[in-house]
Amino acid sequence: MITNKNCVIRLSRYKNALYRLQSLGFVRVFSDNLADAIGVLPSQVRKDFSLFGITGNKRGGYNIDSLIEKLNTILGKDQLQKVVIVGTGNIGSALMKYKGFEKEGISIAACFDIDPAKINRQAKIPVLPLEELKDFARANQIKIGVIATPDVAAQSALEMMLSAGIKGVLNFAPLRLRAPAEEIVINNVNLELELENVIYFVNALDKTRAA
Amino acid sequence: MITNKNCVIRLSRYKNALYRLQSLGFVRVFSDNLADAIGVLPSQVRKDFSLFGITGNKRGGYNIDSLIEKLNTILGKDQLQKVVIVGTGNIGSALMKYKGFEKEGISIAACFDIDPAKINRQAKIPVLPLEELKDFARANQIKIGVIATPDVAAQSALEMMLSAGIKGVLNFAPLRLRAPAEEIVINNVNLELELENVIYFVNALDKTRAA
DNA sequence: TGGATATTGTGAAATGAGGAACATTATGAT
DNA sequence: ATCATAATGTTCCTCATTTCACAATATCCA
Incomplete structure (x- = not known):
């Protein structure tokens, strides 16, 4: 491998x-x-x-x-990949609307949120209560999840995913999630950090040129 | 360096x-x-x-x-970093609303879009016509830009940024941008690709375990 | 058909990042 | 005040990844 x-x-x-x-x-x-x-x-x-x-x-x-x-x-793209998103804040809802996934054979099966006001079972991509994640994921054979919650909720979202049999996670919360590495694959996307990195190299190059 | x-x-x-x-x-x-x-x-x-x-x-x-x-x-965080965003689609507007930047000392000075219907000069973060990017960036000493346009518009967005004196770019369009490496720093964030990567490793681990 | 050439596929060399080890030194306890 | 100890800072080593280089070979053209 x-x-x-x-x-x-x-x-x-x-x-x-x-x-x-x-x-x-x-x-x-x-x-x-x-x-x-x-x-x-x-x-x-x-x-x-x-x-x-x-x-x-x-x-x-x-x-x-x-x-x-x-x-x-x-790359495992010979079959449609269904994913779930936890968290329907800015990033979560942007991902929901994002066209890029569909054309790559990735379909968002559902979103989950802890806030009852966000629930919408009729939407094209339904927004469901977090408690239903486990049953939904098992029933729909979901293996991939996206964490788009605030920092403090991210670790518990991960644990719910683990217990729901999810095997791969894309994490947008800017902290290190703890999980047994043999059981789950975690990729982190940290937007602040990417920008910070750009800023560093711009400054560093600037200094180098000045010298 | x-x-x-x-x-x-x-x-x-x-x-x-x-x-x-x-x-x-x-x-x-x-x-x-x-x-x-x-x-x-x-x-x-x-x-x-x-x-x-x-x-x-x-x-x-x-x-x-x-x-x-x-x-x-x-990391260059000793001073407030002002950035501009080009493109006010899903990702662009999510970034606009995203709280994570502010608390990291990164402030979004303005967004730019080619679509006149999107223009809004009164908003807290103004949305301006793309033609104004150059003047705005120069006037406000903006060094960092975010590209959140559709694929086809990304390269021309980059070139406008170059001519506006922008030195660092965070690019969300899933293609390779062309620019002289000495003049500008480019970091790419590709969400489909990150998910694809998770999918690959989940599948690969699965196969390894089966064997 | 045969020879020249462009392009692959891979083994070997170079590079660079990460980890281990240890000498050094500041701290705190007796 | 002295000693034992805990943590740093740096050197060296290992290993993975990238790059080079070239032998093998499919294609094109005369």
């Missing part, structure tokens, strides 16, 4: 680039096209593919259609 | 953990406390600090107040 996160992220990027090339009418692609598209070296592209047993044709490059298919299989 | 992004991200995490410890009334902290708080080894904490010239007291650990101060200086 490949555990290198960067490598898997590159696979997703290759796939996105391939969809663009495909829609432009291209049929074949070479490692240096893909490399340029996502900003790495051609040898990196070939090495990544090699790691996952993807092969092309010497002198002929890779067939775009079959490459996309292989990447989708590796 | 330190170019290791992970290392800078850890600094931000230390800072967040320190604020929590501070609010709990702690005065001193040891490398293993911080390590545990953000999920790394104590030697990593000390190494990180050492890289940035932060020192504590042998046997006495680090003083929380002064450590926070040092980190804030390093």
Whole structure:
């Protein structure tokens, strides 16, 4: 099993680039096209593919259609992925409306909130009481959850997900969640931190240039 | 200059953990406390600090107040950072309302959109026509921008930012932006990709366990 | 058909980040 | 005041990831 996160992220990027090339009418692609598209070296592209047993044709490059298919299989995109969101604040509701997931074969099955005023069972994406998370997730075989709650609620949201049989979490709360690593995969997205990082490098470059 | 992004991200995490410890009334902290708080080894904490010239007291650990101060200086948080957002779709408007930035000393000075229907000069965070970006950014000394436009508009948004003197960008559009690396820092946040990554590891772990 | 060439696939080298270990020194107890 | 001890700061080492380099080979053209 490949555990290198960067490598898997590159696979997703290759796939996105391939969809663009495909829609432009291209049929074949070479490692240096893909490399340029996502900003790495051609040898990196070939090495990544090699790691996952993807092969092309010497002198002929890779067939775009079959490459996309292989990447989708590796990335688990050959079947629709249903996810649930906990928390319907700013981020939660933006994610609910976000079109980007649908076109990637990711469907938001339901949202959950602790606030009774937020409940809406009739909406296209229903908003349900948090207590129902466990039953809903089990009944609908949900394996992936998104945590978009305030900080203080995040850990308990995670624990509810764990007990609901959820195996993967995308966490937007800016703190470290505690869970047994063998049981659940957690990816963190921290917007403040990403911005802070940009700010650091802008300042650092500035200082370097000044010197 | 330190170019290791992970290392800078850890600094931000230390800072967040320190604020929590501070609010709990702690005065001193040891490398293993911080390590545990953000999920790394104590030697990593000390190494990180050492890289940035932060020192504590042998046997006495680090003083929380002064450590926070040092980190804030390093991270460029000693002064209020003003940012602009281009694009007022789902993500753009979620960011506008998001409370997380304010408490980190990041203030959203204005949003910009190409759609005249979105313009609102009276709002607390004004929404202005895209043509005004350049003048606004220059007049207000904005150095940091957020791209929250649809894919097709992202590259041109970046170029407007470049010409407006913006030096750092947080990009939510799921494609690679082209720009001279010496002139501008770009961080990408790609939500589909993050979810895809979670999905991959959930599947991969599942297969490993089955075998 | 055959030879020239472009492109892959992979083994080996280089790079860089993370972890271990330990010498150093500040603190607190006796 | 002295000693035992706990924590830092830094050096060294290991390991993973990236990059290089080149042999193998499919394709194209004459």
